[in-house]
Amino acid sequence: MSNNKKFVEAITAMDEDFAQWYTDIVKKAELIDYSSVKGCMIIRPYGYAIWENIQKELDSKFKETGHENVYMPMFIPKSLLQKEADHVEGFAPEVAWVTHGGHDELVEPLAVRPTSETLFCEHYSKTIESYNDLPRLYNQWCSVVRWEKTTRPFLRTTEFLWQEGHTAHATAEEAQEETLQMLNVYADFLENFLAIPVIKGQKTDKEKFAGAKATYTIESLMHDGKALQSGTSHNFGDGFAKAFDIQYTDKNSKRQYVHQTSWGMTTRVIGALIMVHGDDSGLVLPPKVAPTQVMVIPIAQHKEGVIEKATELKNRIASVARVKIDTSDKMPGWKFNEYEMKGIPVRVEIGPKDIEKNQAVLVRRDTREKIFVSLDNLEQSISDLLVDIHENLYNKALDNRTQKTFEAKNMVELKEIADTKPGFIKAMWCNDLACEEKIKEDVGLTSRCIPFEQEQVSDECVCCGKKTETMVYWGKAY
Amino acid sequence: MSNNKKFVEAITAMDEDFAQWYTDIVKKAELIDYSSVKGCMIIRPYGYAIWENIQKELDSKFKETGHENVYMPMFIPKSLLQKEADHVEGFAPEVAWVTHGGHDELVEPLAVRPTSETLFCEHYSKTIESYNDLPRLYNQWCSVVRWEKTTRPFLRTTEFLWQEGHTAHATAEEAQEETLQMLNVYADFLENFLAIPVIKGQKTDKEKFAGAKATYTIESLMHDGKALQSGTSHNFGDGFAKAFDIQYTDKNSKRQYVHQTSWGMTTRVIGALIMVHGDDSGLVLPPKVAPTQVMVIPIAQHKEGVIEKATELKNRIASVARVKIDTSDKMPGWKFNEYEMKGIPVRVEIGPKDIEKNQAVLVRRDTREKIFVSLDNLEQSISDLLVDIHENLYNKALDNRTQKTFEAKNMVELKEIADTKPGFIKAMWCNDLACEEKIKEDVGLTSRCIPFEQEQVSDECVCCGKKTETMVYWGKAY
Numbered sequence: 001m002s003n004n005k006k007f008v009e010a011i012t013a014m015d016e017d018f019a020q021w022y023t024d025i026v027k028k029a030e031l032i033d034y035s036s037v038k039g040c041m042i043i044r045p046y047g048y049a050i051w052e053n054i055q056k057e058l059d060s061k062f063k064e065t066g067h068e069n070v071y072m073p074m075f076i077p078k079s080l081l082q083k084e085a086d087h088v089e090g091f092a093p094e095v096a097w098v099t100h101g102g103h104d105e106l107v108e109p110l111a112v113r114p115t116s117e118t119l120f121c122e123h124y125s126k127t128i129e130s131y132n133d134l135p136r137l138y139n140q141w142c143s144v145v146r147w148e149k150t151t152r153p154f155l156r157t158t159e160f161l162w163q164e165g166h167t168a169h170a171t172a173e174e175a176q177e178e179t180l181q182m183l184n185v186y187a188d189f190l191e192n193f194l195a196i197p198v199i200k201g202q203k204t205d206k207e208k209f210a211g212a213k214a215t216y217t218i219e220s221l222m223h224d225g226k227a228l229q230s231g232t233s234h235n236f237g238d239g240f241a242k243a244f245d246i247q248y249t250d251k252n253s254k255r256q257y258v259h260q261t262s263w264g265m266t267t268r269v270i271g272a273l274i275m276v277h278g279d280d281s282g283l284v285l286p287p288k289v290a291p292t293q294v295m296v297i298p299i300a301q302h303k304e305g306v307i308e309k310a311t312e313l314k315n316r317i318a319s320v321a322r323v324k325i326d327t328s329d330k331m332p333g334w335k336f337n338e339y340e341m342k343g344i345p346v347r348v349e350i351g352p353k354d355i356e357k358n359q360a361v362l363v364r365r366d367t368r369e370k371i372f373v374s375l376d377n378l379e380q381s382i383s384d385l386l387v388d389i390h391e392n393l394y395n396k397a398l399d400n401r402t403q404k405t406f407e408a409k410n411m412v413e414l415k416e417i418a419d420t421k422p423g424f425i426k427a428m429w430c431n432d433l434a435c436e437e438k439i440k441e442d443v444g445l446t447s448r449c450i451p452f453e454q455e456q457v458s459d460e461c462v463c464c465g466k467k468t469e470t471m472v473y474w475g476k477a478y
Numbered sequence: 479m480s481n482n483k484k485f486v487e488a489i490t491a492m493d494e495d496f497a498q499w500y501t502d503i504v505k506k507a508e509l510i511d512y513s514s515v516k517g518c519m520i521i522r523p524y525g526y527a528i529w530e531n532i533q534k535e536l537d538s539k540f541k542e543t544g545h546e547n548v549y550m551p552m553f554i555p556k557s558l559l560q561k562e563a564d565h566v567e568g569f570a571p572e573v574a575w576v577t578h579g580g581h582d583e584l585v586e587p588l589a590v591r592p593t594s595e596t597l598f599c600e601h602y603s604k605t606i607e608s609y610n611d612l613p614r615l616y617n618q619w620c621s622v623v624r625w626e627k628t629t630r631p632f633l634r635t636t637e638f639l640w641q642e643g644h645t646a647h648a649t650a651e652e653a654q655e656e657t658l659q660m661l662n663v664y665a666d667f668l669e670n671f672l673a674i675p676v677i678k679g680q681k682t683d684k685e686k687f688a689g690a691k692a693t694y695t696i697e698s699l700m701h702d703g704k705a706l707q708s709g710t711s712h713n714f715g716d717g718f719a720k721a722f723d724i725q726y727t728d729k730n731s732k733r734q735y736v737h738q739t740s741w742g743m744t745t746r747v748i749g750a751l752i753m754v755h756g757d758d759s760g761l762v763l764p765p766k767v768a769p770t771q772v773m774v775i776p777i778a779q780h781k782e783g784v785i786e787k788a789t790e791l792k793n794r795i796a797s798v799a800r801v802k803i804d805t806s807d808k809m810p811g812w813k814f815n816e817y818e819m820k821g822i823p824v825r826v827e828i829g830p831k832d833i834e835k836n837q838a839v840l841v842r843r844d845t846r847e848k849i850f851v852s853l854d855n856l857e858q859s860i861s862d863l864l865v866d867i868h869e870n871l872y873n874k875a876l877d878n879r880t881q882k883t884f885e886a887k888n889m890v891e892l893k894e895i896a897d898t899k900p901g902f903i904k905a906m907w908c909n910d911l912a913c914e915e916k917i918k919e920d921v922g923l924t925s926r927c928i929p930f931e932q933e934q935v936s937d938e939c940v941c942c943g944k945k946t947e948t949m950v951y952w953g954k955a956y
Binding site for chain 1: 588601604
């Protein structure tokens with residue numbers, strides 16, 4: 001894990017400087033490192049182990065819902081990227097271009113994929129012929145590149161890791177079902193695996209994906225009251241199918257365009273994990289995603305029998321949790337700090353006095369509560385505690401969101417809340433782009449989503465006063 | 479899987495045109511597809527499922543031997559790539575260069591990684607401080623790009639998937655141990671998982687990795703007598719450490735350079751799988767790597783009880799193997815062809831007469847033998863058969879290699895064998911580059927490796943006649 005040479009240094013307090021607190025954590029918990037490649041990050045073993053757990057869980061959900069993994073080239077010829085007009089317009093400003101191969105200039109520049117719709121579409125146009133070939137349910141795990149001016153680890157980097165699902169269906173209804181199904185897979189994953197509550201909803205036209213008919217999103221609220229778009233699912237209708245001529249022969253021998261979707265989740269959810277659950281001692285990981293769920297630390301380990309007993313406990317715990325033991329010669333206090341910084345959900349302390357009393361001390365990372373448990377029921381105590389920690393983290397995050405969700409009926413209220421109370425603001429909107437733009441300009445808020453669960457905050461647009469029944473979550477976002 | 483519209487078409491016979499046979503298989507078994515990205519391939523679900531099994535097995539071996547996964551940026555600034563002189567000289571001719579980000583020209587071009595030594599070295603120079611930080615045992619799964627003029631699916635593509643291990647050690651001995659340990663992991667993997675026998679040995683200086691002190695390789699022989707380098711492990715000594723200033727403080731507080739290794743295996747092993755085991759009916763997959771190990775096909779499935787019984791068998795087999803059932807309305811003959819093309823190791827046929835006799839028909843993909851087994855011991859019969867198929871495939875491949883391995887004592891013999899008998903040729907070599915180059919020029923053979931298991935074919939260099947004790951495997955290679 002880490003080296004011996006120093007105590008973990010304290011990190012900046014959250015309330016003092018949230019951005020610096022975040023940067024401190026990603027470095028001190030050894031999630032990432034910077035390199036000479038501007039805007040890109042090195043994901044270190046501990047950060048990557050978190051991503052591996054995310055991948056494993058999501059991948060099994062994708063396979064359960066009938067999806068297959070594939071791998072597309074990382075390059076997209078310029079002419080192919082330009083085939084769908086809205087799509088290229090949206091992505092062109094942030095594309096990295098390969099212009100030379102070896103010592104030769106290329107005849108046609110290649111984009112390093114910012115997303116792979118165009119490649120999937122080209123493949124589908126060649127391989128889909130009849131209704132028997134549908135639905136086509138593909139996913140790929142890869143990295144993509146979007147040229148960014150300002151970057152922050154996990155949240156916005158020039159290169160990031162993600163998965164992108166791409167599906168083709170016979171009917172518009174099936175495509176819409178798939179779009180919502182995958183949004184629900186993401187929502188369940190965030191809530192049940194990462195302990196992060198989400199708002200499900202639809203993006204406004206201004207905020208939707210370049211080339212999509214409709215974009216759906218899950219939005220989560222960070223500890224500082226800023227929103228994070230945590231996963232998106234797009235219904236393309238037949239727009240790409242028409243641009244790429246993806247047709248199939250239906251049961252009546254008629255040629256029809258397919259209806260498509262795409263959906264993606266990225267390494268930025270690791271940023272969400274940090275900013276939703278972390279505290280002034282470092283990272284706090286929900287048990288299901290934690291690479292190590294339990295760390296056993298022997299106390300007074302030079303005393304006879306302590307290391308043996310601690311090792312025995314570790315082996316017993318291994319039947320119910322991902323567990324490690326630290327028998328290095330560092331001081332226990334150093335170890336406590338180190339594993340708190342890394343957000344390991346449970347610490348088990350065992351020393352000579354505990355052995356005498358047939359007990360162990362469990363220390364929860366989330367509440368820092370110490371629990372004395374009998375060694376007789378150790379496995380059960382650990383299992384129960386892990387479940388409890390997950391629930392507590394989820395509820396804490398939900399409380400934070402509830403406390404930081406406000407309502408505004410007019411621009412004066414909207415501005416006052418935006419200026420003084422970071423969080424989500426629920427406000428009515430007339431569906432007019434002009435109002436959405438005015439709110440951004442005057443108040444600095446963007447529409448996060450039109451939630452599926454609508455509420456009637458008032459009956460007038462917060463901006464222009466026009467009658468409306470549409471409620472929108474507004475916020476400042478990462 | 480596939481669509482209904484046609485019988486699988488026959489493929490070119492191996493002996494008629496091996497290259498065309500190979501191309502037919504990768505297309506007809508639906509392993510890959512071409513795209514408009516020249517030199518790159520689309521890995522389709524069936525091909526990618528094979529790669530996923532390879533990844534899963536290798537990754538568990540890497541973790542068992544103490545390695546951790548990380549992710550480095552895909553870009554390398556030109557100045558960083560140039561830091562180690564031999565390394566950049568070796569890779570510069572095949573690098574793809576990003577010169578523009580968005581609408582702006584970059585101040586410094588970025589290489590799309592052809593391999594990541596330079597990035598790992600930069601990271602190590604920042605994060606390794608004392609002997610406590612060693613050994614550093616990292617691996618990464620990613621894609622890399624090498625600009626190739628002539629490409630073939632899996633064997634040589636502009637972009638390919640691989641893993642690259644990068645380690646740093648306190649001593650030269652430890653680095654050498656690691657280098658050979660990982661070579662052995664690869665060799666065991668090919669032999670025990672892919673059923674491909676390998677020759678382990680060292681590359682000559684001419685053939686070693688750009689920047690390495692020594693490169694070790696496993697070489698396998700394809701059905702057509704051509705060799706395939708199937709995995710390499712490099713000892714860098716302290717060359718990169720000096721170029722990148724990677725030093726640690728030893729126990730005596732003295733600064734020392736680290737000793738490094740790297741090792742990689744790529745999607746080209748899928749090419750080896752095809753060319754070692756395949757036949758004129760298509761792919762033949764060894765059971766351990768096969769995405770589907772057993773395919774159950776009901777015969778006369780419209781008859782009462784057949785589909786039910788076949789499904790029951792499928793569920794029973796699921797306890798011992800990865801199994802699927804095909805109850806589609808295609809003809810059994812169509813299904814047989816389709817799954818033979820895909821190389822599924824065992825086909826289970828079950829029809830009304832079999833049900834009457836309490837039996838099933840197992841058809842081996844490797845020998846096409848039909849075996850009638852009692853349903854009472856079905857699980858055991860399947861398990862045993864899968865083991866037997868693995869062994870048979872391994873032995874067949876070993877026989878092929880033995881039959882196609884020759885010896886030559888002088889240039890006349892060497893040339894005659896090279897011109898008429900495709901395969902490995904064992905011949906003595908004086909360790910002189912001039913002779914190695916002359917053999918390439920005059921006979922068209924490259925040195926595959928100096929095998930660990932040396933034999934005394936003669937006591938003189940096959941080329942110049944100088945006394946030597948070094949025996950080399952020569953061949954034509956993919």
